[in-house]
Amino acid sequence: MSDDNKETTGRSGPGEDGRRERVIGTPSPAREKALLAEDDISAPAGVGEQLDEASMKRAERIVATFFLIAFAASVGFIAYFIGWSGRDGGMHGVTRTRESNFWLGGLMALSFLALAIGVTIWVRRLMTSKPIVQERHEMAADEETKAAFTEDFLEGAQDSGITKRPLLRRTLLLAAAPLGLAPLVLLRDLGPLPEKRLRHTYWAEAVEKAKSEGKKGVRLVVDGTNKPLKVSDFASPGSMITVLPEGIEEEVPEDQVLTQNAKAVTILLNIPADQFKPAKGRENWHINGIVAYSKVCTHVGCPAALYEQTTHHILCPCHQSTFDATEAAKVIFGPAARPLPQLPLAVEDGYIVATSDYHEPVGPSFWERG
Structure with missing residues (x-):
């Protein structure tokens, strides 16, 4: 290899068209640029600079608000199903079927959407974003592995904020509770049994x-x-x-x-x-x-x-x-x-x-x- 070639591969400089050429073996300049703005609400907390406590409190209040919206929509779904939809034939009649579908579907969609947005902001703004490597081992875990898992689990729980942020924990449980009751309420549509009416x-x-x-x-x-x-x-x-x-x-x-x-x-x-x-x-x-x-x-x-x-x-x-x-x-x-x-x-x-x-x-x- 000539001395000219050795010199070319060891540096970077402008090409014939005036643009800088990347030399093989040098790091990409893109690594020095932040892909997400520091004030972007969707940016993970581990990307760029760590958020201060004030910003994290603000994100916590936003997440809790979405959880409360999910709770209100779920309660509205159950209340409409039991109350208003039962009047004048309700969803079991012909005249109000479209109205019932609109309100029941809209409230349930709002509940799931608000819950999903809240969880997404929680993960991206209040949890660290560090790479996790899982190695493959024998299926039967030894005591050391079990202890390591317990430690990692507790560390993850601590990192997620589920233990140290009671506002998020309580509003999440509040939002999820009516969603668990909704399928039980929908059992109403399976009855009543016709018994002898079809005979x-x-x-x-x-x-x-x-x-x-x-x-x-x-x-x-x-x-x-x-x-x-x-x-x-x-x-x-x-x-x-x-x-x-x-x-x-x-x-x-x-x-x-x-x-x-x-x-x-x-x-x-x-x-x-x-x-x-x-x-x-x-x-x-x-x-x-x-x-x-x-x-x-x-x-x-x-x-x-x-x-x-x-x-x-x-x-x-x-x-x-x-x-x-x-x-x-x-x-x-x-x-x-x-x-x-x-x-x-x-x-x-x-x-x-x-x-x-x-x-x-x-x-x-x-x-x-x-």
């Missing part, structure tokens, strides 16, 4: 009322128009329509209409008579292939509203449970545990009528345990 629908009341008036049964009306359905109106094989018992809109109290409709909603199918296979004891439950099944899937209660005309399969779009409409809606695919309940039908004065309620509970199978 009977409005079909039973409507049929009983019709028979008390000397009729054979209650007429089926088209959902949406409330028009009574004649056999001649439903004469095309492969058809499907959603029906309800006549009078449900007029007889049921307004605050219960949605619930009663949800239980009584029924699909009416017209299956070619030569392909229909009535179950034993249900030979008279259909009208030349016109058959009625509950629209509520027996898996988790989704509407089984899809019908394949070529295969005569009823499908639930939620979890792909499939029922054979030609054989008492038995399950042929999917997670549903039992067939769709069937509604007994008859003809009176040309109209399709139901002669009784469903003989099985409607809806998900697990409710039968109640």
Whole structure:
């Protein structure tokens, strides 16, 4: 190597374009520059100069403020859930669902956000930022290692300020306490259990009322128009329509209409008579292939509203449970545990009528345990 080359590698100087060139082996000038401003609230306390006690007290008050905000938001979440959301149907009604979602989601998000900001400032401003090296050893620790761990743990606790800063410790516990109670409060949405409510629908009341008036049964009306359905109106094989018992809109109290409709909603199918296979004891439950099944899937209660005309399969779009409409809606695919309940039908004065309620509970199978 020439003397010129040796001289070049031992120093740094301006290049041809006037800029200083970094020589191999010299330290980077970037190490001499601070990446974070000393007065930056997000800068760790161990970077640059150590903060004085006044600055640390200020950061402590900021952290405590965020913890108090988290506590207030959590308490607001619980209070709204128990109190205001229970009025006028609350989140269990249709009219106030959007309002409930807005307040519950906003308060919970604010609580988690304030807690996260407080912890972040605590770590970055009140804890030292020094490198920690963890060596790998045998899984079984000896007494010396255990003692070292205990010492490091106590040192870390002391360094974090959790022991010497009671304001932070108390406000952190205060902020976290309601968050621990929130899941218990949300258990309210799992109940109450329906018990025997799904074993009977409005079909039973409507049929009983019709028979008390000397009729054979209650007429089926088209959902949406409330028009009574004649056999001649439903004469095309492969058809499907959603029906309800006549009078449900007029007889049921307004605050219960949605619930009663949800239980009584029924699909009416017209299956070619030569392909229909009535179950034993249900030979008279259909009208030349016109058959009625509950629209509520027996898996988790989704509407089984899809019908394949070529295969005569009823499908639930939620979890792909499939029922054979030609054989008492038995399950042929999917997670549903039992067939769709069937509604007994008859003809009176040309109209399709139901002669009784469903003989099985409607809806998900697990409710039968109640």
